[in-house]
Each structure stands twice: as structure tokens, then as C-alpha cells.
Amino acid sequence: MIEVRNLGKTFGNVHAVQQISFTVAEGENLILLGTSGCGKTTTLKMINRLLDPDEGTVLLNGTDTATIPPARLRRGMGYVLQHTGLFPHYTVAENIAVVPRLQHWKKEDVRARAAALMQKLGLTWQEHAHMYPHQLSGGQQQRVGLARALAADPPVLLMDEPFGALDPITRNRIRQEFSELEEFRKKTIIMVTHDVQEAFALATRVCLMDKGRIVQMGTPEELQQRPANEFVRAFLKL
Template identity: 80%
Template structure:
């Protein structure tokens, strides 16, 4: 479904991503794992052209994403940020409705989808739909961010440290809800994290990166049982 071919990205003299290639199949949970600065977020942003690669290609269902207008590409990929990225001057309902409005959905359809997602994600429509982000807890804001990414029912979901800004108890609860919710089970998900437990809990496959390169890629069991070098053993604390 999504294929990265020999991606490169440089910022000044820093080689952020070096010759990164992988394929993600429909329905997979593909986790980009590594320390801060290893290139995982840069890689994620090149998938929907928030950053343009200096070299290489990204294919979506066989089509080169460089040939797809960037706004059109991004509307087909939900995007979730660590700090939610909610518009502070929009209500919860308005935040969730952003992409459906861009796609010219009918007003009633937008309201129905918003209410459905809020209910699924544990938010009361009557209490929260007309609230502003600053009036919500961190966990509630993250749920709104997830709802916004899901609103237009995109087949692909990109997630950049989506639970990283939350306290441990809230993070564990939302992560569990995320893994069990039917809305997520039918998506192709590519997620960035530095948390080994999170990666191994959620991943179909893990792509461990260091210094802009892929060190090892495989299922959680493969990384645990067949680490390719000392870096993998140390990072995973094996």
C-alpha cells in the first residue's frame, strides 16, 4: 500500500534520513522506533509530503506521491501529532470537522460523524462539542486529535508520538483504547515512537532506526529473539 524507496533528507550538514526503504501492507501497524534525532519523524513527514525528500520515492498504491497534489494526498492520510495540533480558536466539533468540510461533506453528515467519533473515543458531545481545546484535559485533547484524524475515514493514519505528551496513566489508558477501537483496526497505521513497550504492544512490524538509517526491521518477536547487533540489544534492553 505504501512503499518508501531509498529516501534521503538533509538539513544543512545533517543527514537526517539516509537510504531508507520499506513497504507497509494494507492493515498493518508499522512502527518507526528510535531515539530522538534518529530520523523517524522526518521519514514520517516525507510520506505525506510535509517534507519533500531530497532523494528517493514514496509510492501510495503504486502511484508516486510526487505526482499527487500535496493537499489531496494529505486529505487521504490522517495525521496525529504528539501535542495534538488542535486549532485553539476552533471548538472541539469544529476541529474534528476540518477535513470533512474541505471535502465538502454535507453538514448533517459532518455532525453525525463528529458525534459518532466523540462517543467512540469517550467524549460527551453535549459537554465537549462546543468547548475549546484549552478547556480540555490533555487526555481529552488527544482524543479530539485522534477524532480529527479519523473524521474523513482515511485509509492511512500517520501518528507522530501520539501519546508521548500524556502522563503515564492516561497514556496507557488511551493506548489500550486505541488498540481496541474498531476505527483503528481497519486502518493502515504508521506510527513514530521512542517507547519500546508502546512499539511492541501496538506493532505488526517494527522499524528500528539510528542516525538516519534502518538498523533492523521485523516483528516484535523477531527483534527480541534475533537482534542483528549490539545496538539493537542495548536499545531493547535485551
């Protein structure tokens, strides 16, 4: 599904990402885990070309993403941000409808899809569809952000600290809802987090990064039982 080959990115004198490679199979949930500044968000942004790499290649189903127009590439990848990135002057319904409208869905299909996703994520059309982001709680805003990313049913979902801005109780509740939602189980997901518990709860595999490099990659069990070095043991507090 997604293959990253020798990806690198430099900002001035800072080597943010250095020669990293990995593959993500269809239906897999890969978590990019690490401390702030380790290169995980930069890596995520290079996958959908929010940033272009200085070196290396990203392949989507065997096609070099550098040959795909960025707008078309991004419409095929849902993207969820920590602070939701909702358009403040759009209602909830309008925010969710952004990508389907760009893809020229019929108006009735857009509304039906938005209403269905809202219901699955604990929101109702009657109460929430015509509200604006500032009228919602943080947890509700995050749910709208998830619904918007899912609206056009993209096969790939990129998530950058999607629960990081929430209080611990709301964060745990939405994370649990996320893991149980059928919509997400059908996706190929790459998610960024610095939270070890979150990574181990959601990941098929974990990619632990430090200083722009991959330190260890494997299932949560493999990292816990066979840490590659002292950094892994210290980060996971083993």
C-alpha cells in the same frame, strides 16, 4: 499500500535520513522506533509531503506521491501529532469537522460523524462539542486529535508520538483504547515512538532506526529473539 524507496533527507550538513526503504501492507501497523534525532519523524513527514525528500520515492498504491498535489495527498492521510495540533479558536466539533468540510460533506453528515467518533473515544456531544481545546484535559485533547484524524475515514493514518505528551496513566489508558478501537483496526498505520513498550504493544512490525538508517526491521518477536547487533540489544535492553 505504501512503499518507500531509497528515501533520503539532509538538513545542512546533517544526513537526517539515509537511503531507507520499506513497504507497509494494507491494514498493517508499522512502528518507526528509535531515539530522538534518528530520523523517524522526518521519514513520517516525507510520506505525506510535509517535507519533500532530497532523494528517493514514496509510492501510495503504486502512485508516486510526488505527482499528487500535497493538499489532496494529506486529505487522504490522517495525521496525529504529539501535542494534538488542534486549532485553539475552533471548538471540539469544529476541529473534528475540518477535513470533512474541505471534502464538502453535508452538514448533518459532518455532525453525525463527529458525534459518533466522540462517543467511541469517550467524549460526548452534549458536554464537549462546544468546548475549546484549552478547556480540555491533555487526554481529552488527544482524543479530539485522534477523532479529527479519523473524521474523513482515511485509509492511512500517520501518528507522530501521539501519546508522548500525556502522563503515564493517561498514556497507557488511551493507548489501550486505541488498540481496541475498531476504527483503527481498519487502517494502515505508520506511527513514530521512542517507547519500546508502546511499539511492541501496538506494532505489526517494528522499524528500528539509528542515525538516519534502518538498523533492523521485523515483528516484535523477531527483534527480541534475533537482534541484529549490539545496538538493537542495548536499545531493547535484552
